[in-house]
Amino acid sequence: MQTPPTLFPASPTFEHYINLFQNLNFDIYLMNTLIIVFFSMGGLLLNTMAGYGFGKFKFKGKEFWFAVVLITMMIPGQVTMIPTYLILNEAGLTNTMTGIVLPGLIVAFNIFLIRQFMVTIPDDLIEAARLDGAGELYIFFKLIIPLTKPILAVQIILTFIGSWNSFIWPLIIASDQSLYTLSVGLALLQDQHVTNYGLQMAGSTFMVVPILIVFILFQKYIVDGFNVSGIK
Template sequence: MNLLKSKSPRTVLRDSARRPRARRLRKSLPVVLLHLVMLIGLLLTLLPFWWMVMASFMPGGEASTFPPRFWPSQWSLQHYQTLYERLQIGRYFLNSLILAGGVTLVSLLVNSMAGYAFAKFAFKGRKAIFTSLLASLVIPGQVTMLPVFLLLKQMGLLNTYFGIILPGMASIFGIFLIRQYLQGIPDSLIEAARIDGAGDLKIYWKIIVPLAMPILVTLALFTFMGTWNDFLWPLIVLNRQEMYTLPVAIANLMGEHAPDPELMMAGAVITILPILILFMVLQKYYIQGILMGGLKE
């Protein structure tokens, strides 16, 4: 009796302690499962990049073994060295940089001027022009490829930087985005500057451009990444080897160096890394771009 009495409160206590724990477990099981599933998904998503980076540092032949290796037996910079010294990767890198940078700078200027005109000036045909621009967004780029190629050939611009930069100077989507953004800027700011005696060019450069900076950064990021990653158009316009961009050069190397996965992986790393760094730094602007209307390269 005495024993039982002394035991029962403890049992009650243990019971009351166990029940919430069971409930907590039942509640936390889905959470653990959620984390597990998301983590496995993440690992699978990143696995190709892991292998790419590791294989690029493997000594020749080590990426073609069974079972596959997940890291190099010894770290080797040999493939980066070969790419740089024998395969002119530096030149391709420079081409990509010049083209992406050039298209970005020029198109930012051209598109922001047009966006400003559509947003802040009343002129005849404004609505008609703007609507037809938007409507033509449904035309896939492949439709214009052949005539533009012939045109550039006629102009002597094949295998030049201008063959990429000139057709990339204006983008309908860029104009649209900037116009939308500028419409949110009150006219009073512009009127005040005009009363102060500022001309249109000064207003554009001193008021519009600084105010539009967030959208300009977003657009610049998309344009730069899009041009850097673009493949079909540079493949067609730049067919002389010294003009290749990184993606074109990589695709071409594949023909010759398919049996050297380590070398090819080093090339892939060099193509991906600059964009990855840029994205990490300016992530915020990129995500805003997606949400502002489904921008895509």
């Protein structure tokens, strides 16, 4: 805000970060966001199992159901929000953490991306494990998961970013501020403290830094994951 602008602040302070958590409920928003991230990572395991099933198992209607998965990718998320809300409302799950988490557990794009990777794994490798007496769960967790580290790293990043930045769905499904996420809290912060740029920048920084950390940790797998899965 200074003229001429300066690269470093004249008097740096952590006051705004402290204020976020002591007076503006950002600790509650953070806990809600971490819960969504945790269950989204659990959903990633379900997506991996589904992609493995489509890529390596033969069953009746396999191509049809995979086409259904692909078709759902063509439907904008905003179109399905109203019917999803109505279903959850009938089940009594509106304004609950379950209602926020449940629709995001299964993601069609994740299933598609993992399935593309699974078809690159030789069938002979899985058959050899079966001949050695390995069960299906053992094969999945001890053989398939280690082989899918590149694509799982991509999925972890995409899933983390999506769940960490979740905004529209928590805002729709939850009417209680105690269920809001960091993104919703940041939007409220901008509405209530329009002129307090220190608070706004502190909240924005707190939103961005974890994503940068996750990206740095997994960046070496990103290019390999996208190349091997056939996504250009």
